[in-house]
Amino acid sequence: MVRRLALIALVSLAGCGGESTRESAARTGEIDVSNASVEEVAAQTKAAGAQMRFDPGQWRTTIEVIEAEVPGLPPQMAEVMKKQMLQKSTVSSCMTPEQAANPNEDLFAGKSGNCRFDRFTMKDGKVDAAMTCAGDGSGAGAAKILMTGTFDKTRFEMENRIEATGAGARQAMKMRSRVTGERTGDCA
Numbered sequence: 001m002v003r004r005l006a007l008i009a010l011v012s013l014a015g016c017g018g019e020s021t022r023e024s025a026a027r028t029g030e031i032d033v034s035n036a037s038v039e040e041v042a043a044q045t046k047a048a049g050a051q052m053r054f055d056p057g058q059w060r061t062t063i064e065v066i067e068a069e070v071p072g073l074p075p076q077m078a079e080v081m082k083k084q085m086l087q088k089s090t091v092s093s094c095m096t097p098e099q100a101a102n103p104n105e106d107l108f109a110g111k112s113g114n115c116r117f118d119r120f121t122m123k124d125g126k127v128d129a130a131m132t133c134a135g136d137g138s139g140a141g142a143a144k145i146l147m148t149g150t151f152d153k154t155r156f157e158m159e160n161r162i163e164a165t166g167a168g169a170r171q172a173m174k175m176r177s178r179v180t181g182e183r184t185g186d187c188a
Contacts, residue, residue, distance in 0.1 A: 031122040041117050055153045056100040058188065061181040064088040069174045085175070094187035126150055127158070141165040154183040 031044055068085040070078060115133040126149070133143040142165050149158035158179045165172050 030124075031120060033117065033121075034119045036117045036120060038115055038117070041120050053100050053153065054095060054151075054156070055183055056095045056097040056187075057183045058092060058094055058185050059181050060090060060092050060184050061179065062088060062090045063177060063179050065175060065177045067174070067176040071172055071174075092184070096187070125152055135165075149179075156181050 031041075033041060033044060036044075065085050065087060068082055070081060073081065114135070115131050118130040118132055120129040121127065127147065129145075129147045131145040131147070133145070135141045144163045146161040147158055149156060151157075156179075160175075160177045160179065162175045162177070163172070164175075
């Protein structure tokens, strides 16, 4: 779940956004929407044009969980959980020109389709967003995700705050993570 939520935040920065109308987003490159579906935000981004995209090429992305808390866990279990979650991972991947020009909206919130942006603002190289994901019936609970960060065509840095509840709201989790990325060159 940690990686899925971090990926949501990363891909949201990489290719989504929207303003109240597609026309104004295309004209200004600024995006400011509320109560929008993932698909609506993806369509708005497409309308915003190339100024809202990353450059294609080889990218190094680092995901770091900074804080993790599950209230009510016995101390021994909480310590094991923290050791497992408070880690840093780095991956390298190639973003093709086609991927940069046409982000797949399924990536914004996974295949579940249970997420909506409460708000999404992207302007002057900054992003501020709040997303709510409903439980999907498969045991995954609801989540609130807050994202803030900066970006340009070759770098980004996002901080994510996630509050998630397990199915049936039996267990809550709070997490703070940082996702950073930079273009490292052309694809091999």
